[in-house]
Amino acid sequence: MQDAEHTQDSLHHDVVIVGIGMVGAALAALLGRAGLNVAMVDPRPEALELADVGVGQPAPRVSALTPVSQRLLEGLGAWPLIRDRRVTPYTAMQVWDGEGSGDIGFRADQAGVPVLGHIVENDVVLAALEHCLARMPNVTRHYGQRVASLSGDPGAPQVVLDNGEKLAASLVVAADGARSPLRQMAGIEISERDTGHHALVTTVRTALPHGATARQAFLATGPLAFLPLTIEGDSHYCSIVWSTSPQEAERLEALEREALAGELAGAFDHRLGEVEVLDRAWCFPLSQRHAQRYYQPGLALIGDAAHSIHPLAGQGVNLGLLDAAVLAEELLQARKRGCELGEEWQLARYQRRRRGDNASMLALMDGFRMLFGARHPALTLARNLGLSGVDRLGPLKRLIMQQATGQRGRLPHSCR
Template identity: 40%
Template sequence: MMSQEPIDVAVCVVGAGPVGATLACRLGAAGVPVAIVDRAALPPMEHPDFDGRAYAIASGNRTLLEDAGVWANLPLPSCPIEDIRVSDGKPGRPASPLFLHFDHREVGAPFGWMAEARALRVALNRTLHQHPSVRVIAPAEASVQRRESGVLIRTADGSRIAARLVVAAEGRESPLRKQAGIPVTRLRYGQRGLVCAVAHEKPHNNQALEHFLPGGPFAQLPMAPTEGAPNLSAIVWSDAEALIERLAALPEDAFAREVQRRLGDHLGHLRPIGRRWTYPLSAMHAHRYVDTRLALIGDAAHGIHPIAGQGLNLGFRDVASLSAILIASHRAGGDPGDPALLRRYQAERRPANLAMLAATDVLDRLFSNDNPVIRLARDLGIAGVHRLPPLRRAFMRAAMGDGRPAALAEPSVASHLPSP
């Protein structure tokens, strides 16, 4: 049925993935009238069973989720990342004796939290419907008309939304970004990522491992127990495309042996559980984050290699920056689509995100090779950071979410995780 009058909001978010939904929740919690539109229905995104996917959420971004009302709605426990061990080596061989260890006791808090993808989706859906100032319109295909005076969003069922600002949160192939003619720079790595979960015999003690191998980084991240798996970890694995596809197709026992060759024996016997997810690795960055009454956030604006584990966390930092600007404007009676506000958002986020893209690109090229001279140099570098407490603490603060490029920040499933 066609609406007689358009829904009138300050902000319309297009895309209800973790970043877009968090922005809508944060604005809604502050009383900003907001609509969120997605082409998919939200309830089917709530996978009822464990499927092996999880998000590593930096400690600083947990505060954002708390302020948005999302964290309190998580239906399943999350697991703190209290220690991170960084090492170098080759499959089937002991890790180099030169390593880097981050201990949360040096900074007084966990580096981050592992939350199952299904749990975060359930929490986001609940929170979206709890805030009276949030209108959820899904499933709906939307067409967007932007003018200097405002934005009109039309859906296929005849609904209309009048907004002062539209936010693109539709992912790397953002139609709104393309409509605005915003160019992007892309980098391809010739690698694929593999995400899965493994049950293991011994407890992980809330420690994460980032193990650099010639084909790419291999990460183990601690997860909270699930039914039938009291000791559980996520695996994030990058390597050559052909190898990852072959590994993903292995029988369970053979796959477990390949994981064990890279992880080592410190967690005891391994058993894969849930699905194995693979995805191509690439990076991209939009040349602008804003246009007339338009702002880009998350993967619509940037995407990076998962080697530093900051993909989703960068998106959450976009949300923290943009929401703070929009909430202050709303309370002052301002226009959320004011070009000056949008320029301020771009100035806050684009340089930081571009610096992180550059840092992760350099890291991938440095660590994803087997040149003996480079291997020796990086091993000495890892050990040097370990032996310099002020530098080590700087890396730890970056891993917790202060936004600076961290060469060896926490590993994360989130950078290119398939959408739940």
């Protein structure tokens, strides 16, 4: 383990990570457990406490974590903490065309895996990772601070915090979310596409149990997902992600809970019977963004800072965790070979391993959205035939399941 090296007015670290979200925290844990000296910055006032999350009513933001992400979190020692707070495994997925007759189902046993994934509250994942970080003396976290500027030489970048403190490092990593202030400071361009959707998020109780199944209806206005949640053994809860036009989302957000419940049950074809809305509705605008580069000398982007993706396939944080795992692998291999951290070839290798995979997932989401948003009768027919056809075609279905469970390409060691 290396100690922080004090210079006159700045601390030198191996890596400074800006943003303590799920992805930044995972990268810090991967580097920290290997003995690197890491500093982190986040404007949140303080870390989440495990005792305060995963209790009572579920938090509105949840993620569907793939078995690959689970393996990464297991290796970090975070998964047992997450499992002990609250997770809901799902063993089946059902997707149907709300405007037609196409229907497709996936089961874990068809893929030869015990589960297809877990629905987990984001706060639970983050609190577990922060609990692990708190036990790493070589990882320093600065809460209640933003990065005011990024400067220094490419080989010795430095961030200055709002309070004037300077943190120097061999590499700065932007893990500061979809609007990434650091990416903007660095002048890295993004391609951005307005999905034409806002996501309405809330928690419901349903008359029928969810049966460990994640369900999604593709409506003309966008996909509506009921993600299973089991609370204290009761499997009548679901987290809702309803992606729809901004106007429709605004209308739904303004409804009384009872009226929203009626709309949800109807739009979902009453597949889980009557619905009771338990929380207010939260609304998130959905844009797809992709950074044109994942690095420049001294700086790397990971997670939503590099790419933000429509939530219809629940891939965002899973892709971000893979970014963290691959970047950590490249940096640790370089360190093992005695190289300086953050040299351009390491960052180029990281970009090569991640950008293509993320780009194809973004393109796939665009394709889905356009196909299912289309009202043209030929497209409606095609997607109904397509969904039902895929359901009958074993190999294609297996391929889709591999994508959904994160089994794509060469995985980093920490995810195998």
